Structure formats: C-alpha cells, structure tokens
Amino acid sequence: MKNSPLALPKKPFSFHGGANTPHYKNTRQKQSEIMPCPEQVVLPMLQHIGKPCKPCVKKGFSVAVGDIIGKDTGHISAPIYAPISGKVTKITQVRLANGRLYDAVVIASDGEMRMSKSIKVPVINSDTDLIRAVHDSGLVGLGGAGFPTHVKIDNHQENKCDTLIVNFSECEPFITADNREAVENTDDVLYGIITLLRYLHVERAVIGVEDNKPDAIKALKAAIEKSCDEESRHICVLKLKSRYPQGAEKVLIKACTGRTVPPHKLPVDVGCIVMNITSVGFLGSYIRTGVPLISKRITIDGSAVSEPKNVIVPIGTPVKDIISFCGGYKEACGKLIIGGPMTGIAAPNDDIPILKQTNAVIALNKKDAVQPPVTDCIRCGRCISSCPMRLSPVLIETAVKMKNVASLNRNGISLCMECGSCAYNCPAHRPLVQVIRMGKAMVRNTSKE
Amino acid sequence: MEEILNISVSPHIKTKNTTARIMLDVIIALLPAMAAAIIIFGIRAFIIIADTVFAAVLSEYICRRVMKRDNTITDLSAVVTGILLALNLPVGISPAIAAFGAVIAIVVVKQMFGGIGNNFVNPALAARIILMSSFPKAMTTWAVPFYYKSGEVDAVTSATPFVIHNGGGEVPLKDLFFGTTGGCMGETCALALITGFIYLLIRRIITPVIPLTYIGTVALMAFIWQENVLFHILSGGLLISAVFMASDYTTTPINTRGKVIFGIGCGMLTFLIRYYGNLPEGVSFSVLIMNILVPLIERATQPRFDKKEERNV
DSSP states (O other), X not given: OOSSOOOOOSSOOOOSOOBOOOOOOTTTTSOOEEOOOOSEEEEESOOSSSSOOEEOOOTTOEEOBTOEEEEOOSSSOOOEEOSSOEEEEEEEEEEOTTSOEEEEXXXXXXXXXXXXXXXXXXXXXXXXXXHHHHHHHTOBOTTTTOOBHHHHHHHHHHHTOOXXXXXXXXXXXXXXXXXXXXXXXXXXXXXXXXXXXHHHTOSEEEEEEETTOHHHHHHHHHHHHHOOXXXXXXXXXXXXXXXXXXXXXXXXXXXXXXXXXXXXXXGGGGTEEEEEHHHHHHHHHHHHHOOOSOEEEEEEESTTBXXXXXXXXXXXXXXXXXXXXXXXXXXXXXXXXXXXXXXXXXXXXXXXXXXXXXXXXEEEEHHHHSOOOOOOOOOOOHHHHHOTTOOOHHHHHHHHHTTOHHHHHHTTGGGOOOOOHHHHHOTTOOOHHHHHHHHHHHHHHHHHO | OOSOOOOOOSOOOOOSOOHHHHHHHHHHHHHHHHHHHHHHHOHHXXXXXXXXXXXXXXXXXXXXXXTTOOOOGGGOHHHHHHHHHHHXXXXXSOHHHHHHHHHIIIXXXXXXXXXXXXXXXXXXXXXXXXXXXXXXXXXXXXXXXXXXXXXXXXXXXXXXXHHHHHTTOOOOHHHHHHTOXXXXXXXXXXXXXXXXXXXXXXXXXXXXXXXXXXXXXXXXXXXXXXXXXXXXXXXXXXXXXXXXXXXXXXXXXXXXXXXXXXXXXXXXXXXXXXXXXXXXXXXXXXXHHHHHHHHHHHHHHOOOOSOXXXXXX
16 A cells, blocks of 8 residues: 555535436335245356356256356356256256347255355455455456456556445435345445455545435444454545436546546546445455355335345346245236336346346336337437436437437447436436437447448 | 236336426416516406417317327427417407417427427517518507506507617616516516526526526627616516527527527627617517527537547548
8 A cells, every 4th residue: 555545535526417316215224035045046157248158067967055057258257156056957048138048057956055065265365366266256246237346356457546436326216235235244345345455455445325325324334433454444435415327337436536437438547446335245255255156135126016125035046936025916017127227127027037237126017117108309408418428318319310320429329328317307208228229239230331 | 927028128217207397387487477468468468368379279289180190289388389479479469360370380380390399490489570570560569558457448559668768768677677668468577587587497497598698698788889788688578588488498509508609699689689770679580590590509519429530531
C-alpha cells in the first residue's frame, strides 16, 4: 500500500437519468431458507460469459458434492462443480432462457449430500495464489452478468487499480438476495473484501449500497468497525440514492468515485474493479472452507408466488422445484422472469434450471404479465432524459425503422447497456430495448459484410 | 407446465404514465386560463371552448375511422388541441368558424401527417393562422372585458393592448396581469397562464427550457430596443404560446440544446414582428416558423457518438 492512500468518499456523486422504479422489496426482512436437496439437478455447461465448459463426467458416474463435472475450455470460462451427490443420469441438451441449446449434465440425487474428498482449503500467499483460487472456485459475477471473476482480477494486475467497488446497490425491484447476503453473511463479505485488498494491492474498497437497505448498512458498518485487520480501515460503506440503475457498472463507478468510464472502455481503465457483494461474500467463504460455487441464494417473488422468500438452492435446481418449495403458484403464472423485472429474461416455462449467475425468479400473474398497449411516440423526450449513457433512444428507434446503420453508430447504439430506463419511462410504452437490440444486430451484420 | 408463458424483452414492468395522463395534465394546466376566459368574457367563452373541443374530437374520430386506423380520441390530445384553439380565438367569433378551425387543425394539420406525434406544426396554431387569413375581420374583432355585464351583446369592440401600444397609448400592467384587456380569450390573463405553467413544471410535463428562453429573449430584446419589458412579456399571446404552444412535444426539438435554439428563435422572431412588422402580434407566426425549422435544428444538435475519424469520411 502507498503511504497516502486515496481518501474514502463521503458522499456519492450523482448520475444522469434513470427511472423511479418501484422497490417491491417484500422479502428484505425474511431470513433465507435452505431448500432441501432436489431429486435431480440440470447443469448447463454455460453458466458464465465466455466459452462453454466441457462435461468431464459420463453417464453412470457417481459424483460427490464439489466434484468437478464441467471443465473450463478457455481463459474466459469457469469450471462447474457438482452441487449434490448422486449419479449422472445423462448428458443432454437444454434450452436456456436465452433461447439457445447447451450441453447439460443431469445428476440424480442420492439424498446424502456426500462431500467430495477433493475439497480443500486454498492456501493463499500471493496474488497468483488468489487468482488461481478464484479460478478453481468456479466464481463468476453473481450479480447477473456471470463474467468469470478470475479473468476480471487477472486484468487488474497490469492496470494498477486503486479502488475496489463492491456493488451492493441491488437496484432491481423485488430482488433482496444481495441484501440477505450482507446481513446473514457479513463476516464472509468483509473477509472477501480484505483478501482482495490485501493480495491485489488495491488501496481502498467502497461498498456502494442503495439507502433502502438500512439493516444491511448497519451490519456492514458494525463489522468493519469490529474488524482488527489493517485493511478494514480502507473500506467504507457509501450510501447511494435508491434509483434505478444505480447498480449498472458505469453508473456505480461514477457514483462511488466520480470517475467516468469513457465509451468502449472498461472499469480498469479508470482504476476500478467492480464486484458484486454476493461474489465477494462467496469468495470470503471459499477461502475459509474451500467449497466451490455450488449453491446460490435466490429471491423468489412476484404476484403469482404464494410465499415470496429468499431460498438457498443447489445450482441446477429446476425453477419449478423452488416454486413448489415457496408454496407453489398462488394463481396461474403468466410470466416467469429469470432475474429482475428490469433486465431479466422471460422464460418459456419453469423447467429451466437455476444457474450460477441467477439471483432471482419473479413469477407474475396473468394480469401483470400483460404489457400496456403501445401507442405512437409523442416525442416527449423522457427516454433521453432517463438514459444514464445520455443516448437518444427515440432517434435510435427511428434509425432502426429506417435501417440506417450510419445513424445507429452516430447515436452511439453500442453504448447502450439495455438497462431499460427509457422503455420503463416511455408514456407510449414503446419496446425500446427490443428495438435497440434489433439495431445492434443490424450493426453487427453490417460490420460482418 | 405445458403452455408456453408470456415472453417479451425486458423491462417487464413499465411506468403507469400514459400519453392520455400527460394530456390530462395539460388540460388541468389549462383550467385556470379557461376559468379566466369565462370570468372575463362570459358564458360565450365556454360555448366556444366546448364547440372547438367537440369539433376536434369528432373530426379526429371520423378521420381515424375513414383512414382505418386505431381510434385515438382517448389519448385526449384532440381535446387539448380544441381547448388551445378556442383560447386563441376572440370571444365574438362565430361557433361555425371556430369549429371549422378545429376541423382544419385535426384533419389537415394533424391526421394527414400521421396523427399524434407526427404533425410538423402545432395544429392549434396552424388553424389559428388559417382562420386569420380566411376571416380577418372576425378574427380581429375583440370584445371588451366584462362586456356581458353591460347588457349589450353586439358590436362591443375593444382594441388589444398592442393596438393601443402601437397607437401611442398605454395599458396598465395590472390589467395585463389579471387579463382585463381586449384580446383572445385565453391569452389575456397572465396570472392564469403562469399558474398553469407552474403546474406543468411541478408535474414534470415540460421542462422550463423553451418557455424561459423564449420569454427571456423577448424581454432582452425589448430591453435593448428600449421598450417596456413587462408590457412585452405580459401582453399578446406570448405567455400562452411560450407555455403551451412552444413547449408542445411533437413540434419542438427533443434535446436541450435544440430547445434553447428553438426558444431563442421564437423570441427573436416574436419581437422583430412586434417591433417592425405590420402585424400587431407575431407570436403565432414565430412559433410556426420555428416549428418548420425543427428538423434542421434537430440535425444540428443531435449528439454524435461516432469516432472523429469516421466523421470526416
């Protein structure tokens, strides 16, 4: 650490645009429940951004909790471990919420949850050790993106990052899984942060948290206060305004450090590492126990769910099993959202499994599943004033309609992070995110030619 | 689960705000001006407003039916057009002429260009100008405030503050503020219009950029030309146009830089027409001309995110 470390921020910097989405944090105060082992789990070989894993087990293999079943195939990839003990019944293909087919390992449970002998506590003495341990843990960005964490911290070596930003804004409506992580697993979160600071030689850590989580803020502050580690003096909890999309990477960096990530640049270019709080918490527990990423805390909520709650489930558990654990559907389900309602993906059915990066399942009833009718654009400009990237969605929509790729580029379509603030705020309810995705495909196809 | 669930692209929740709700807010913001018109110019003001609103909504309904398009009268935009047109007419106008204006506004200016969001000029303003050139006499016969109390119904005419001003006279500012002068029904009472403006700002229906740059430019020019600044702000159709016409979403630039240019342009044209032109009042024409320039302003002020090298190609 340098002699004069960077000062910890006292007040957040504000950001442009956004949306006043409702909070619906119904499960904020409820203790998470651990779901009993499901009959079978389905483990798709793509649970991260990057190259899919290759199954390293065959039909009939017997596996224990923590055995590797999917080997990473490239640098940007992360291994997948057996979350339950039992027998591999088949290697099959499943369709995920994004509509594509992937190889998947299906394990039938023997109900024993036998732990693997390969689990051992990692020994960490240097940054290389830490990066290897993170790789072996199978950790990916648990906030939803699923970018392999070891790649993220590997990059930060040469880039001289000075700030670790722990993303605890959880700005999506309904989701409280991060909130529960911070309350129930405070020590691991802090241990994770301290380890990262210590071995990555980062000067300070800022936990960016929206002000609608007072209990978690209290718990984190108390834990930092109590800690005797030298690093804990360089950690602060920064209360942010509860406004969507406070947790979007670039928005959060701006709010926590005042730095603007230039177009087409990464957080490392402004000296920041951004990690989700659940990722950090998992890292803390992995370093203590050596148990790889095999389970996940999921928020189950929405108007069609009988008992909304946070559930800790083995990865690969089918959604329908978790819903039945939550008392089943209260009324007919009209829409099943994997993730939050602002950026989540609508799933075609509830057979699909939970992945590493899944943080919520929102089941809406038939009434809430229907979108309001789309009317003509009145050029009110609300999409422009709500864009955190200062784009003009209305102009992009026109350009998509005209198939004008030059105009799409001029309007910076590639900078759109699809947060959905524009589409949320549009009084004509125009499907702007959908149109922008079409536009991005247009740009991609043109550059290929 | 056998059936396939509802699938759509995110976001899966949307604002409860709608176009109709925005239009309702505009109507609420116009209530003080309508009330002032009825108080100052009598029940006849109410009849004209009802007349134009009815004509506007009916012609929108028929037009959409004939064009085999979705019915849009529930978005209330035709109601707003009807009210705005009525407020820009003298109270003595014949209901038939007023209704004709409303039909022109909806059918020719709005629906023929594709309906809400697609018209290139403000329907109410364009209709007013068409009526002014078609019926110049009826459109410039102004009733005396509270004429209805005197019992006489016909031929009570007054001059607008601008006619008085250009003839060398002065109108007390108090009359301008409370609207007890001659003029169009809705434009005379500054108090009512400012109340509506504040409501629109509080409800975040409009940003103050265009009204403030517009009025500010007129005030600045009046100051430079050594005219009475307050008189220029309070008289004529400046306030109603700046608040309700020049801030119309569809016919003004969408980003702030464009809005500033638009407001300044409106202000300059208004003052130049007032000071040098033959017309006593230039507000409608100024806004209309700037409406037509909007595509050019938009092109000049569009943000550009492409790289510098590509821009030179």
